[in-house]
Amino acid sequence: MSGPRVRFAPAPTGFLHVGSARSALFNWLFxxxxxxxxVLRVEDTDEAKTSQEFVDAITEPLSWLGLDWDExxxxxxxxxxxxxxxxxxxxxxxxxxxxxxxxxxIEARCEEAGLPAGYHGFSRDRDVVDGPGVVVRFRAxxxxxTVVDDVIRGRVEVAHETIEDFVIRRGDGSPVFxxxxxxxxxxxxxxxxxxxxxxxxxxxxxLLLWDALGFGEPPTYAHLPLLVNEQRKKxxxxxxDVALADYVARGxxxxxxxxxxxxxxxxxxxxxxxxxxxxxxxxxxxxxVNKAPAFFDPKxxxxxxxxxxxxxxxxxxxxAAEPWLTADDAPYPVANYDRIVALALAEDVQQRVVTLAxxxxxxxxxxxxxxxEYDEKSWAKAIVKGTVxxxxxxxxAAALADDDFTDRDRLESVVMGxxxxxxxxxxxxxxxxxxxxxxxxxxxxxxxxxxAMTHLGRDVCLERIAAAGARID
RNA sequence: GCCCCGUUCGUCUAGCGGCCUAGGACGCCACCCUCUCAAGGUGGUAGCACGGGUUCAAAUCCCGUACGGGGUACCA
Numbered sequence: 001m002s003g004p005r006v007r008f009a010p011a012p013t014g015f016l017h018v019g020s021a022r023s024a025l026f027n028w029l030f031x032x033x034x035x036x037x038x039v040l041r042v043e044d045t046d047e048a049k050t051s052q053e054f055v056d057a058i059t060e061p062l063s064w065l066g067l068d069w070d071e072x073x074x075x076x077x078x079x080x081x082x083x084x085x086x087x088x089x090x091x092x093x094x095x096x097x098x099x100x101x102x103x104x105x106i107e108a109r110c111e112e113a114g115l116p117a118g119y120h121g122f123s124r125d126r127d128v129v130d131g132p133g134v135v136v137r138f139r140a141x142x143x144x145x146t147v148v149d150d151v152i153r154g155r156v157e158v159a160h161e162t163i164e165d166f167v168i169r170r171g172d173g174s175p176v177f178x179x180x181x182x183x184x185x186x187x188x189x190x191x192x193x194x195x196x197x198x199x200x201x202x203x204x205x206x207l208l209l210w211d212a213l214g215f216g217e218p219p220t221y222a223h224l225p226l227l228v229n230e231q232r233k234k235x236x237x238x239x240x241d242v243a244l245a246d247y248v249a250r251g252x253x254x255x256x257x258x259x260x261x262x263x264x265x266x267x268x269x270x271x272x273x274x275x276x277x278x279x280x281x282x283x284x285x286x287x288x289v290n291k292a293p294a295f296f297d298p299k300x301x302x303x304x305x306x307x308x309x310x311x312x313x314x315x316x317x318x319x320a321a322e323p324w325l326t327a328d329d330a331p332y333p334v335a336n337y338d339r340i341v342a343l344a345l346a347e348d349v350q351q352r353v354v355t356l357a358x359x360x361x362x363x364x365x366x367x368x369x370x371x372x373e374y375d376e377k378s379w380a381k382a383i384v385k386g387t388v389x390x391x392x393x394x395x396x397a398a399a400l401a402d403d404d405f406t407d408r409d410r411l412e413s414v415v416m417g418x419x420x421x422x423x424x425x426x427x428x429x430x431x432x433x434x435x436x437x438x439x440x441x442x443x444x445x446x447x448x449x450x451x452a453m454t455h456l457g458r459d460v461c462l463e464r465i466a467a468a469g470a471r472i473d
Numbered sequence: 474g475c476c477c478c479g480u481u482c483g484u485c486u487a488g489c490g491g492c493c494u495a496g497g498a499c500g501c502c503a504c505c506c507u508c509u510c511a512a513g514g515u516g517g518u519a520g521c522a523c524g525g526g527u528u529c530a531a532a533u534c535c536c537g538u539a540c541g542g543g544g545u546a547c548c549a
Contacts, residue, residue, distance in 0.1 A: 011549045043549060103546085116474070118545090135547055153478070162476050162545090170547040177549050201477060201544040225479080232541060260485095263498090267486040271497040290479095290486080293542065297484050300499045310512080352511045362510095382509090419508065433508045445510035 004036035004191045008062075008069070009043045009076075009181075012054035015243040016061040018296060019196060019227045019235050022261045026224055027194045028067045029262065029284040039188060040072035045083075045177045061244040064254050065261075066277070074188070076180050083175035086183045086213055087136050087168055095212045096168060099123035100134045119164040136169035138209060146204040151192075151222040151286045158204040166205055178202060182209040190219050194286065197223045197293075198234065222286045225265045226293045235296065247301075251324060251356030256305040264294040274307050306354045314346035321349075321359040330360045332367035341366055341455045348447035365441040366452060371464055374471070378444025382434035383472060392422060392435045393469045397462055405458045408450035415449075439468035 008024040010016070031038035040062070042055060055073060062069070076083075090096035101109070101122055109115075109122050121139070128134060141160040148156040168179040185193065185206075200223045210218045229240045237243070247257055255277070263273055267290075268283045309317060318325070318339065325342060326334050342349075342363060349362045365371065383389040395418045403414065419432030437449060440461060453461055 009549085013549090045549075118475085133547090156477070158477070164545090167547050172547080174547085176547070181549095196543095197478065198543055199549080202549085204477095223478085226543070228542075230484095234543070263485060265485090267497090269487065271487060273486080273498055292479055292481095294486090295484060297499070300485060303499055348511090351513095378509095416508070429508090431508050437509060443509090447510080449509085 004031065004034050005039060005189050006031050006036060006192045006194055007039040007041050007072075007185070007188065007190050009041045009195075010058055011043045012058060014054055015057050015237075015245060017235070017237065017242045018244055018247075018261070019242065021061060021065060021244050021257075022227060022264055023195055023224060024062060024067050025065065025258060025261050026266075026284075026286075026289070028069075029281055030192065030194060030286055031070075032281045033284050036191075037070045038068075039074065039190070040069035041074045041184065041188070042072075042076060043177060043180075044075055044077045045175065045180050057245075061248070064248060065244070065258050066254055067258075074184075076177075076184060079180070079184060079187075080175065082187065083180045083183050084169070084173070086179055086209075087175055090138065090168070090209075090212055091136060093212075094139070096136050096138045097124060097165075098128040098130050098134050099126075099137045099165075099167075100128050100131070119166075121165045124165070133171040135167045135171050137165040138168050138205075138212070140165050140205075140208060146207050148200070148203045148207065148221055150200070151220060152225075152289050153197075153200070153223055153291060156200065156203075163204060163208070168209070178205050179209055182206050182213060182215065185219055186210065186213070186215040192222060192286075193219045194222045194224065197226050199223065222289070225290055227264060227296050228293045230295060232293065232295070241298075249357075251321075251358065252301065252305050253308050253320065253356070256301070256308040259308070260301045260304045263300075264296060265290045274304055302354045309350050309353060309356070312350065314343055314350070317346050317350050318343050321356045324357050325360055325363070327360070330367075331364040332360075333369065336367040336369070338367065338455075344455060345447060345452055348451070352447065362447055365443075365446070366456060371440075371442040371467065374438060374442045374468075375444060378438050382431075382438045382444060383468075386435055387426065387428060387430045388422065389435050390469055390472050392418065392430065392432050393439060393465050393472075395422065396432060396436055397465045397469075400458065400462065403458060405454050405456075405461070408454050411453050412450040435468070436465070439465045 006027045008027045010020050010024070028038050030036065040059070042058065059073065087096065091098070099122070106119060106122060107117070110117055110120065123137065124139065140163045143160055145157050145159045148158070150156055166178065167176060169175050203221055207218055227235050229235055235242050241247070258277060259274060259280070262280050262284070266284065266288060267273070268275070268280070269288070312320070324330070326337050328334065330337070345363060345366070349359055352362060353359055386392070396415055399414050399418055400411070403411065405411065415432050415436055419430050422430040422432070433449070434444070437446065438444060440449060440453070440456070
């Protein structure tokens with residue numbers, strides 16, 4: 001019952017924007033830090049956008065991020081009557097009025113009167129009667145100013161002369177978000193409005209409505225710095241990777257994403273960046289949020305994700321990566337996938353991978369029927385330029401012929417031993433791992449071979465060694 | 474145009490008048506480890522936009538300037 005009440009109020013656009021996700025996160029952090037209530041409200045004032053699909057596009061990513069809401073989702077569209085009532089009340093009280101001027105007509109009047117572009121309250125005294133296509137405009141005060149006491153930005157004062165008589169109800173009778181905002185925030189008992197800085201300019205208008213409606217003490221506002229791209233522009237869905245769902249698909253972990261997002265516009269005072277969410281909740285305060293826009297750096301996200309992956313237990317990692325390991329487009333027949341093998345090699349993979357989506361590429365050679373192609377650069381380096389490559393492969397095959405392939409340490413020492421023996425015999429350094437690796441994996445780099453060889457088994461290993469040997473000739 | 478906001482290493486940040494010859498992280502570079510690739514370890518690189526004040530003392534407070542951004546809709 002007590003405690004702050006905050007809301008995350010996204011417009012249903014069909015996907016969740018990372019900037020929105022960040023706003024949601026900060027609302028959530030504030031609510032959890034203060035023991036308050038986090039309300040999810042879908043801002044669907046703009047008519048009929050609210051299909052289940054659009055709602056899912058908001059709730060699924062939020063749930064994925066672990067941002068649980070205490071109330072909602074509430075729909076602004078379902079509260080339309082109350083918004084309309086508020087509009088009617090303002091009209092009845094003379095605080096708002098009807099206007100039937102089109103954009104063009106307004107411009108024409110401006111030109112005629114030699115006024116700068118703007119509305120200039122043209123219909124204030126025209127006694128327009130309501131009807132189809134007629135909008136309602138709020139009679140904004142001509143003098144004085146409205147002050148927003150922003151927790152993050154401090155005192156922001158806007159002169160009323162710069163606020164024109166804005167529309168609060170469209171020509172089709174639907175209320176715009178400004179009035180819906182005021183009414184809903186009031187009725188839902190919202191105490192703190194935490195949102196992006198792009199909304200800062202609309203706040204005085206909402207405050208004006210709030211006052212005109214006699215709602216009393218308005219909520220406290222906190223405008224978060226925007227998330228920008230490399231060009232320092234507001235993240236746009238045109239050029240930037242903004243859909244949270246894309247990050248999910250690319251194999252980022254929710255905990256990593258959440259941690260990374262928390263670091264944009266905020267930082268813990270003890271400088272420990274990667275840490276459990278409980279600690280972030282504990283340290284988070286609105287007062288410590290920055291004012292300057294932040295660039296969402298993919299490199300930093302990668303680093304954080306990699307750290308989280310390394311910290312996972314092998315089992316948790318494999319379970320998380322399995323959607324990719326068993327995907328239809330995996331680089332091997334999915335039927336060959338073996339969780340036991342993947343699990344045994346998990347730690348080696350975790351150490352090398354940035355996202356979950358990269359996992360299959362490190363394990364493919366264990367699940368493939370045969371090595372179809374060899375990386376030519378690596379082949380050239382390990383075989384063509386190698387010292388007696390054919391000999392190395394032959395000797396390894398011979399040395400391994402009677403091994404049961406159950407002891408990875410023995411496999412390692414046998415293979416290395418071949419290199420050492422040949423080095424002595426030819427009195428030059430002979431590497432044994434490189435030719436073996438390309439024979440087994442087709443590549444020049446990868447996870448350690450020994451453990452993997454025990455899973456591949458003697459027959460497959462010897463087959464691949466023979467196949468590579470045959471390719472030399 | 475008008476209104477509003479912002480400015481600490483390339484990037485994200487710590488700093489909230491003396492502890493700052495500005496700290497951490499990412500990135501980058503070097504070295505160590507290493508018969509692959511990584512991981513790990515060590516070290517390095519680089520910043521208070523500029524100009525005036527206020528003060529014994531300013532990255533921290535005030536005012537300008539520059540630059541950047543946001544808004545200016547019958548979108549939210």
